[in-house]
Amino acid sequence: MRNLVNWGAAAVVVAGCSAFAGQAGAADPIKIGSILSVTGPASFLGEPEKKTLEMYVERINKEGGVMGRKIELVVYDDGGAGEKASTFTKRLIESDKVDLLIGGSTTATTMAAVPLAERNEVPFISLAGAVVIVDPVKKWVFKTPHTDKMAAEKVFSDMKKRGITKIGMISEDAGFGKSGHDQSKLVAGNYGIEIVADEIYSPKDPDVTAQLTKIKNAAGVQAVFNFGFGQGPAIVTKNFKQLGIALPLYQSHGVASKDFIKLAGDAADGVRLPAAGQVIPEQLAATDPQKPVVTAFKKDYETAFKSDVSTFAGHAYDGLQIALAAINRAKSTDRAKVRDEIEKTSGYVGTGGLVSMSPTDHMGLSPSAFHMLEIRKGDWVLID
Amino acid sequence: MFAAFLQYLFSGLTSGAIYALAGLGFAIIYNASHVINFAQGEFIMIGGMATATMVAAGVPVYLAIPLAMAASMLVGVAMEKFAIEPARNSDVVTIIIITIGASIFLRGAAQIIWDKEFHSLPAFSGETPIAVLGATLMPQSLWVFGISAVAIALLWYFFNRTMFGKAMLGTSHNRLAAQLVGVAVKKVLLASFALSALLGAVGGIVVTPITFTNYEAGIMLGLKGFSAAVLGGLGNGTGAIVGGLIVGIAEAMASGYLSSAYKDAIAFIIILFVLFFMPSGLFGKRGTDRV
Numbered sequence: 001m002r003n004l005v006n007w008g009a010a011a012v013v014v015a016g017c018s019a020f021a022g023q024a025g026a027a028d029p030i031k032i033g034s035i036l037s038v039t040g041p042a043s044f045l046g047e048p049e050k051k052t053l054e055m056y057v058e059r060i061n062k063e064g065g066v067m068g069r070k071i072e073l074v075v076y077d078d079g080g081a082g083e084k085a086s087t088f089t090k091r092l093i094e095s096d097k098v099d100l101l102i103g104g105s106t107t108a109t110t111m112a113a114v115p116l117a118e119r120n121e122v123p124f125i126s127l128a129g130a131v132v133i134v135d136p137v138k139k140w141v142f143k144t145p146h147t148d149k150m151a152a153e154k155v156f157s158d159m160k161k162r163g164i165t166k167i168g169m170i171s172e173d174a175g176f177g178k179s180g181h182d183q184s185k186l187v188a189g190n191y192g193i194e195i196v197a198d199e200i201y202s203p204k205d206p207d208v209t210a211q212l213t214k215i216k217n218a219a220g221v222q223a224v225f226n227f228g229f230g231q232g233p234a235i236v237t238k239n240f241k242q243l244g245i246a247l248p249l250y251q252s253h254g255v256a257s258k259d260f261i262k263l264a265g266d267a268a269d270g271v272r273l274p275a276a277g278q279v280i281p282e283q284l285a286a287t288d289p290q291k292p293v294v295t296a297f298k299k300d301y302e303t304a305f306k307s308d309v310s311t312f313a314g315h316a317y318d319g320l321q322i323a324l325a326a327i328n329r330a331k332s333t334d335r336a337k338v339r340d341e342i343e344k345t346s347g348y349v350g351t352g353g354l355v356s357m358s359p360t361d362h363m364g365l366s367p368s369a370f371h372m373l374e375i376r377k378g379d380w381v382l383i384d
Numbered sequence: 385m386f387a388a389f390l391q392y393l394f395s396g397l398t399s400g401a402i403y404a405l406a407g408l409g410f411a412i413i414y415n416a417s418h419v420i421n422f423a424q425g426e427f428i429m430i431g432g433m434a435t436a437t438m439v440a441a442g443v444p445v446y447l448a449i450p451l452a453m454a455a456s457m458l459v460g461v462a463m464e465k466f467a468i469e470p471a472r473n474s475d476v477v478t479i480i481i482i483t484i485g486a487s488i489f490l491r492g493a494a495q496i497i498w499d500k501e502f503h504s505l506p507a508f509s510g511e512t513p514i515a516v517l518g519a520t521l522m523p524q525s526l527w528v529f530g531i532s533a534v535a536i537a538l539l540w541y542f543f544n545r546t547m548f549g550k551a552m553l554g555t556s557h558n559r560l561a562a563q564l565v566g567v568a569v570k571k572v573l574l575a576s577f578a579l580s581a582l583l584g585a586v587g588g589i590v591v592t593p594i595t596f597t598n599y600e601a602g603i604m605l606g607l608k609g610f611s612a613a614v615l616g617g618l619g620n621g622t623g624a625i626v627g628g629l630i631v632g633i634a635e636a637m638a639s640g641y642l643s644s645a646y647k648d649a650i651a652f653i654i655i656l657f658v659l660f661f662m663p664s665g666l667f668g669k670r671g672t673d674r675v
Contacts (some may be wrong), residue, residue, distance in 0.1 A: 039495065039500075041600065043495075043500045044500055044501070047500065173644075173645070199639070199643075199644045200644045200645055201644060201647075202647075202648060204595075204601075204603075204604040205399070206398065206399050206402050206591065206594055206595040207395050207398045207399045207594070207636075208395075208639075209391055209394065209395040209398075209520075209636075210391070210392045210395040210396070210635075210636040210637075210639040210640045210644075211639050211640075211644045213388055213391040213392065213395075213640065214388075214639070214640055214644075217388055230502065231502050231595070231596045231598070234502070234504075234596060235594075235595070235596070238511075241511075241513075242513045242520050242522055243391070243513075243520055244513070244520065259501060259502065262504065263502055263504050263596055265504075265511070266511070267511075
């Protein structure tokens with residue numbers, strides 16, 4: 001209680017001072033440091049993430065901040081390069097003296113920052129996908145997005161329901177696609193699925209009909225599963241239609257954006273993919289606890305930036321909310337206390353799903369985080 | 385089995401024609417100045433991006449295409465005027481480095497002027513695949529083949545039958561001598577950049593319905609185009625086309641018959657092989673000058 005009174009007094013002093021001097025020293029701001037891939041090949045991740053963080057930090061500050069303290073956001077653009085991410089993380093920790101780190105748009109940039117966060121004991125919430133970030137569990141590292149492994153499991157369980165046992169895989173041979181491919185191979189057996197053809201393509205290949213022809217001619221193939229994002233999956237989808245392959249085509253959550261449908265056009269009809277609730281707010285059941293969260297976030301984002309909300313923006317939103325809630329509960333920015341509180345996050349309803357973390361699970365997403373969608377007439381249709 | 389082979393061949397021809405178109409642009413500037421213009425891929429990107437964004441904004445395609453071509457030529461001319469010309473007394477390597485800088489600059493500018501998303505264009509004549517003996521081919525691939533063929537024919541005519549084209553070739557062989565016989569060397573260089581930017585734009589426009597485009601699309605096309613041009617013999621238009629087709633077909637056959645894992649390696653092995661045994665490429669003249 002005394003603390004609260006002190007903070008209150010401090011806030012009054014701050015308000016008074018800033019009226020005259022414009023600067024205040026009484027209540028230090030909470031410093032959040034962020035490394036994001038705002039430019040470069042992963043800019044479609046980093047840019048919406050940066051916009052989201054800035055929008056909400058500004059809004060929270062307007063509403064009085066957290067525990068009466070303003071939030072100061074320091075964002076550095078690593079351009080998607082690991083070594084830059086490492087340098088900037090060092091700078092955030094050593095010269096900016098941040099209380100907490102959010103970011104690492106890609107797995108590579110996150111992994112470059114992980115050793116620094118661990119060594120300096122700074123809580124770090126990553127916005128990147130791969131399992132390696134939280135498996136094995138690292139004391140100071142958490143993450144908000146779903147893993148590629150969960151996506152593969154969702155796809156395989158849908159295949160199992162349809163009685164599919166033999167599939168052909170085609171995947172991007174870099175980053176996201178490669179990791180997704182490896183995870184898929186690991187879990188396919190658990191669903192009784194055998195990968196009878198396994199082909200790869202480069203992210204910028206103009207044509208993959210050769211690989212698809214090979215899959216088509218493999219004995220017993222009942223469905224095709226592609227892991228990748230960007231232009232590749234759209235080309236795969238177009239070529240799939242061109243070859244007239246009459247099998248179900250599955251894509252990963254990497255294509256869960258309207259851009260994919262725009263690029264692939266009519267060929268996208270019938271494609272199935274796992275996606276987070278954020279993609280289809282209006283189709284979620286009224287009883288779904290996620291519905292109000294994703295609907296509100298979509299509205300905020302789309303009014304502010306006049307562009308479609310993406311799941312990546314949602315990852316940043318979730319990261320910020322989890323961090324601030326933890327600081328609130330810890331009643332301080334003491335790094336160790338904040339870390340403990342993040343780990344105790346329970347029942348948080350985010351854009352990615354329901355999050356309940358534990359000492360052995362630093363992601364905390366339940367399997368319900370993914371929905372199965374099918375593309376019909378240029379729009380998403382919720383399957384389950 | 386034959387159907388599969390044919391499909392691999394079509395796949396290779398589609399990619400190959402795209403690489404070939406990209407390679408042609410390198411040939412023109414090399415012909416005029418012995419400079420390898422590493423911003424060639426960016427001309428392709430500008431053509432595709434400008435058309436795609438204009439079409440998305442509601443400009444009719446038949447208007448967007450010439451506008452995009454004009455815009456690319458303008459960029460080509462500006463690049464020559466403001467980046468290449470001030471360095472005209474430097475050696476070729478310096479100028480090549482300048483083109484690398486220009487390519488990075490253009491990529492950054494595209495990111496700001498447009499955005500970072502992928503864009504597409506509707507295919508020129510529909511998306512109904514053409515069936516040939518059990519394999520299929522997209523009509524847009526035929527457009528790429530056709531445009532490549534027309535471009536090579538026009539270039540041949542230009543360099544062999546017109547005064548200006550011959551002046552360009554002359555400038556490339558010996559700038560001083562060309563100047564002495566009255567060739568306006570400055571104009572020749574300017575024209576070579578305008579021409580290759582135009583060609584790049586055309587390439588970018590016809591391939592966008594197949595490959596999509598974004599601000600970085602020029603990197604891959606530039607790289608593969610450069611490989612095509614080197615394989616065919618730098619400065620030789622026919623060579624660039626044949627080189628592009630060889631790279632494309634080799635990639636597709638490797639994906640089909642070996643494993644897609646070796647696809648990129650095979651293309652590079654072929655290039656290394658040719659350069660090792662035929663250093664001036666398949667169609668290049670045997671070099672006699674010592675530098």
